[in-house]
Amino acid sequence: MTGKATIIGTGSYLPRHILTNQELEKIVDTSDDWINTRTGIKTRRIAGAGEETSIMASQAAYKAMEMAGVTALELDMIIVGTITPEMVMPSCACLVQKEIGAENAFAFDVSAACSGFVYALEIADRYLKNAPDMKILVIGAETLSARVDWQDRNTCVLFGDGAGACVVTGSKAEDGLLASQLYSDGRLWQLLSLDAVPRRYCPVVDYGTVPERNSFCDGSAFNMVGKDVFKYAVREMGDAVENLLNREGITVNDINLMIPHQANIRILKSLAERVNLSFKKVYTTIQKYGNSSAASLPIALDEANREGRLQKGNLLLFSVFGGGFTWGVVLWRW
Numbered sequence: 001m002t003g004k005a006t007i008i009g010t011g012s013y014l015p016r017h018i019l020t021n022q023e024l025e026k027i028v029d030t031s032d033d034w035i036n037t038r039t040g041i042k043t044r045r046i047a048g049a050g051e052e053t054s055i056m057a058s059q060a061a062y063k064a065m066e067m068a069g070v071t072a073l074e075l076d077m078i079i080v081g082t083i084t085p086e087m088v089m090p091s092c093a094c095l096v097q098k099e100i101g102a103e104n105a106f107a108f109d110v111s112a113a114c115s116g117f118v119y120a121l122e123i124a125d126r127y128l129k130n131a132p133d134m135k136i137l138v139i140g141a142e143t144l145s146a147r148v149d150w151q152d153r154n155t156c157v158l159f160g161d162g163a164g165a166c167v168v169t170g171s172k173a174e175d176g177l178l179a180s181q182l183y184s185d186g187r188l189w190q191l192l193s194l195d196a197v198p199r200r201y202c203p204v205v206d207y208g209t210v211p212e213r214n215s216f217c218d219g220s221a222f223n224m225v226g227k228d229v230f231k232y233a234v235r236e237m238g239d240a241v242e243n244l245l246n247r248e249g250i251t252v253n254d255i256n257l258m259i260p261h262q263a264n265i266r267i268l269k270s271l272a273e274r275v276n277l278s279f280k281k282v283y284t285t286i287q288k289y290g291n292s293s294a295a296s297l298p299i300a301l302d303e304a305n306r307e308g309r310l311q312k313g314n315l316l317l318f319s320v321f322g323g324g325f326t327w328g329v330v331l332w333r334w
Contacts, residue, residue, distance in 0.1 A: 003132025003170025005125035005177045007332075012164040013059035014289065015045040021034045021157070030153045040265025043162030044290030046145045052086050054095035056163035057141035060298070061100055064137070068167035072100045075167075076134040078107035079123060081116020081294035083194060083323075085109060086141045092141065105137070113192075114322025116140055116294030117164070118182070118330055121318075124168050125177045132170020139165040140294035147194060149221035159266070160290030164298025167225060174215025175312070175333045179248050181240060182328035188232065191225045192323035223273050233321040238274035240329045241319055248286060252277050256314040259304060261276040262286040262296040271319065283309065293322065310334045 001014040021032035032231050035041055048054065057080055065072065078093045093107035112119040117140030124136040141163035148156045237260075245252060252275055260268055262285050272279045285300045292299065297318060304310055311334065318330040 003130040005168045005173035009064040009167040011063025012302040015047045018223045046160040058099040060163040060165035064165040072102040075102040075105040077136040080122040100155040112326045115320040115326040128170040142293040178331045180330040234270045258317040259321040
């Protein structure tokens with residue numbers, strides 16, 4: 001029997017600055033009620049000076065390695081899911097390798113928007129099937145605040161920053177990645193896109209302040225057709241969940257907890273309704289941290305883990321959807 005990915009440690013990092021809906025009312029034409037009703041978001045974390053993507057990713061990595069009992073020198077590979085690195089080259093993963101001292105690991109990034117962490121997990125699993133003794137650091141990290149147009153109320157209210165990480169290794173036991181399916185559809189790219197990274201990294205806040213109306217960096221900001229993204233996200237994630245469960249002979253009642261990409265509370269509720277899963281089984285952090293793209297699922301995973309929500313033998317469902325479009329589902333035995 002070949003190995004499969006199993007998680008032996010989780011970690012996360014959230015920026016210190018908390019941006020509330022009430023503060024957003026001061027910089028854009030919106031209201032706490034409008035944001036909360038449409039998105040479920042009350043606060044989000046915004047990166048400041050010294051909280052670049054690679055630094056947040058490294059801090060999450062330290063926590064995951066501590067839980068796993070693994071040193072940086074024991075790591076064989078580092079994969080970072082991100083669309084907001086400080087620079088195009090070197091990769092965020094290489095900067096993490098330098099920061100944590102993982103000199104024996106090779107490192108690279110995965111660009112799959114909000115699906116980046118799940119894509120990276122799938123890649124790690126493929127390696128571990130052939131080399132189960134490998135120890136792989138998988139991270140999702142984003143500084144979306146530096147790519148947001150703070151004059152666009154339809155997008156700036158949604159996004160937050162942060163990083164989540166896990167250490168995975170091979171397992172021949174029943175735990176770990178049981179099944180997965182990834183998807184993409186580049187024909188729909190114009191519904192959710194980011195033209196290019198800024199010419200320089202640019203944190204948008206100093207602690208104790210809120211973003212200025214024109215404080216986003218030189219470069220581009222998010223373009224999103226919200227209604228269409230909502231429609232496709234619910235439909236495609238719902239179909240993906242049902243197809244995977246049917247393929248594996250598992251019913252939705254067998255799922256102990258779904259940890260989805262934290263996109264929007266209405267998307268999460270609609271997805272649960274579509275697949276007939278009780279919303280009590282859906283783990284959410286959207287209200288506290290907003291949508292942090294590739295970082296949202298691993299942050300939620302770490303939080304659920306540290307709260308004791310994940311018990312040995314639990315059947316977990318990861319579901320993601322992001323720009324590209326990219327999406328996917330993973331069935332995981334804890």
